[in-house]
Amino acid sequence: MRPSTQIIVFAIIVGAISGALAGFLVLKYQSPSQNELIKDFYLTENAVHVSPHGLRGKMDKGINDFVLVDLRSQEEYEKEHIMSAINIPAYKDPDTSAYGDIDRILGEFSKLPKDKEIIVYCYSMPCMTGRKIGKLLAENGIYVKHLGIGWNEWKHFWNLWNHEHEWDTTNVEDYIASGKEPGVPKIKDNSQGCPIEGDFGC
The missing domain is CATH 1.20.5 (Single alpha-helices involved in coiled-coils or other helix-helix interfaces)
Known part of the structure; x- marks a missing residue:
């Protein structure tokens, strides 16, 4: 050449x-x-967030295709928690985080059923605990969803996220458990929780 x-x-x-x-x-x-x-x-919001109204509707209908995980301390969980939630604490006590317990947290989440949606919640809507634990889990190949509200809104602001016509027909105490056990929601034949199905359902 x-x-x-x-x-x-x-x-x-x-x-x-x-x-x-x-x-x-x-x-x-x-x-x-x-x-x-x-x-x-919007793709991210829909992939990650779970409607509390939709979750309540599933409880009312006896649908258990999810595992709800309370990330608050064991002490707070045993005092009161959302009905059916298990506890994988990201706090040692109400004032001390346990974010450093990575192996324990990963180990407990890895034992959860693979055929169910895993939904986490913590103290409140702006609480970062669920987001931080979700990030840790995702970095280790475990993917969870995030309840759109926290414990404070579920317990103390029931009217904030439930439809106005349901305020007099639902009682927050029916959706709260105490003690070490998750509790089992009562099936409600007349439930109006998220009656919409399909892509536009709760």
């Missing part, structure tokens, strides 16, 4: 590699549009 031909071939190869690399970098680092960000937000 003549030197001039070698230079041309070399230039073509370098140009192709440079073009491919430039294209890759543009695609990788290009900022998503506002519409793409909005779409990603």
Whole structure:
């Protein structure tokens, strides 16, 4: 091959590699549009969050295709918790986190049924405990959903998240248990909790 031909071939190869690399970098680092960000937000919200109203509806119907996990301390759990929830504490006591107990937390979550949705909740809607534990679990191949409210809203702000026409026909105490056992929700034949099915259901 003549030197001039070698230079041309070399230039073509370098140009192709440079073009491919430039294209890759543009695609990788290009900022998503506002519409793409909005779409990603709603896809994430729907993938992660669980409606408390929908959860209450499942309890009323005796549907148990989920495991509800209370992340508060054992002391708080035993005092009161959402009916049917088990306790995998991320707190040693009400004032001391147990975030450092990674092996214990991962071990307990890894034993949960693989054929059920795992739903976590903590103290309140803005509480970061569920998000932090969810991140830890996801980094270790365990994927959980997040209840849209926390214990405080479930117990003390029942009217905040239930439909207004249900305020006089439901009682928060029917959905709360005390002690070491999760408790079993009572099936309600006349339940109005999330009657909508399909993609637009709770």
